[in-house]
Amino acid sequence: MRVSIETTSNLERRLTVGVPAERVDVEVDLRLQKASQKARLPGFRPGKVPMKVMRQRFGAGIRQEVVGEVVNESFREAIIQEKLRPAGQPSIEPRNLEQGKELQYVATFEVFPEVDLADMQGFAVEKLVAEVTEDDIDRMIAELRKQKGTWEVVERAAALADKVNIDYVGTREGEEFEGGSAQGSDLELGSGRMIPGFEDGIVGMAAGEERTLQLSFPEDYHNEDLKGAAVEFRITLHSVQQQVPAEMNDAFFAEYGVEEGGEAQFRREIAKNMARELKNSLESKIKQQVMDAVLEAHNTLDVPRALVGQEVSAMRSQMFQQYGGMPNQDLDLESLLPDSMFAENAERRVKLGLILAEYIEKHGLKADGDKVRAAVEEMASTYEDPQEVIDYYYSNRQQLSAVESKVLEDQVVEKLLESANISEKACGFQEAVNR
Numbered sequence: 001m002r003v004s005i006e007t008t009s010n011l012e013r014r015l016t017v018g019v020p021a022e023r024v025d026v027e028v029d030l031r032l033q034k035a036s037q038k039a040r041l042p043g044f045r046p047g048k049v050p051m052k053v054m055r056q057r058f059g060a061g062i063r064q065e066v067v068g069e070v071v072n073e074s075f076r077e078a079i080i081q082e083k084l085r086p087a088g089q090p091s092i093e094p095r096n097l098e099q100g101k102e103l104q105y106v107a108t109f110e111v112f113p114e115v116d117l118a119d120m121q122g123f124a125v126e127k128l129v130a131e132v133t134e135d136d137i138d139r140m141i142a143e144l145r146k147q148k149g150t151w152e153v154v155e156r157a158a159a160l161a162d163k164v165n166i167d168y169v170g171t172r173e174g175e176e177f178e179g180g181s182a183q184g185s186d187l188e189l190g191s192g193r194m195i196p197g198f199e200d201g202i203v204g205m206a207a208g209e210e211r212t213l214q215l216s217f218p219e220d221y222h223n224e225d226l227k228g229a230a231v232e233f234r235i236t237l238h239s240v241q242q243q244v245p246a247e248m249n250d251a252f253f254a255e256y257g258v259e260e261g262g263e264a265q266f267r268r269e270i271a272k273n274m275a276r277e278l279k280n281s282l283e284s285k286i287k288q289q290v291m292d293a294v295l296e297a298h299n300t301l302d303v304p305r306a307l308v309g310q311e312v313s314a315m316r317s318q319m320f321q322q323y324g325g326m327p328n329q330d331l332d333l334e335s336l337l338p339d340s341m342f343a344e345n346a347e348r349r350v351k352l353g354l355i356l357a358e359y360i361e362k363h364g365l366k367a368d369g370d371k372v373r374a375a376v377e378e379m380a381s382t383y384e385d386p387q388e389v390i391d392y393y394y395s396n397r398q399q400l401s402a403v404e405s406k407v408l409e410d411q412v413v414e415k416l417l418e419s420a421n422i423s424e425k426a427c428g429f430q431e432a433v434n435r
Contacts, residue, residue: 088306
């Protein structure tokens with residue numbers, strides 16, 4: 001087999017391969033002979049069809065099949081011979097497929113980059129230090145009571161955090177504009193659902209009152225026709241409701257899985273969940289900083305377009321399924337969710353994957369079994385029957401592999417932090433989880 005290689009860019013390679021004609025022709029003859037033993041053609045006894053007739057009837061199809069297989073096999077042999085690591089499938093350009101002549105083709109593909117690990121000594125990491133206080137628990141419980149609360153009509157002027165029922169008509173230069181009117185619309189004041197000034201302008205109105213607001217759409221509004229436009233809204237208020245938080249009773253506690261122990265047990269469960277959220281948030285923020293530093297230290301690393309494309313496709317499918325999408329052959333996902341939505345994150349993921357893989361191999365890291373078990377148990381602790389969840393993970397190789405991959409990634413972060421310059425910053429719970 002004849003092989004020549006050309007470097008067409010940093011990561012792209014072009015292989016020109018020539019395969020002796022005998023390799024194809026001999027295999028074609030063997031398959032024709034084998035097929036002739038079972039062939040049934042009019043005018044011939046079974047197994048007695050002449051090779052000339054077999055070649056006329058089936059030769060082209062069998063040759064095409066053999067050529068495809070030989071191209072695949074010889075490509076694998078060529079990349080092993082040349083010590084290449086293709087990233088993605090090659091583009092095959094046939095050069096000569098004639099019978100009796102050397103089979104020739106050109107394969108163009110990208111290769112994995114050589115990752116030269118940078119010195120990460122002394123990179124900066126800010127570690128937030130926070131704890132869950134009784135005030136944090138009180139605020140969380142107040143929010144939960146609000147979520148489970150009810151709305152009651154009140155006979156007073158509207159205030160922020162109230163819910164109002166309104167009619168409104170929006171006009172621009174005296175003409176109504178599309179999407180600017182509604183009847184019987186519920187609106188929570190302070191939600192930020194409407195353009196600036198709209199909700200504040202309703203504060204102080206009472207049921208039955210009308211008011212006209214002179215407002216302007218933001219300059220960055222999504223509708224090009226209304227960006228920065230001066231408009232007028234005529235508002236009629238029908239009712240004002242204030243929220244009544246849910247009572248702290250056994251029925252309320254049961255909504256959150258607390259069947260016994262009353263308020264004290266409920267607070268303990270809330271504190272436990274908040275502590276878990278805080279821990280995960282603090283770890284995530286440190287991990288994000290480490291990954292950003294890794295990328296910055298390797299910012300000149302090129303990544304194969306083929307791998308980025310595969311990641312884009314995976315992210316697009318994941319997003320579609322996340323929002324309840326079902327497979328549909330008629331649906332053009334690439335138009336609905338274009339590559340540009342995912343390209344930057346996809347390239348980041350691919351680059352990080354290549355760097356971390358090299359780091360793992362260089363340092364001989366493997367997922368720690370105890371840490372994997374701890375991670376599974378932590379996930380299982382949020383379910384009614386933790387042991388059932390643990391058993392599920394350890395009986396499902398794919399699910400367990402996903403946990404092992406995350407644990408291994410966390411171990412890389414831990415090892416990189418050994419050489420980091422870490423500073424601490426005290427903060428509150430809300431800043432830690434929302435920052």
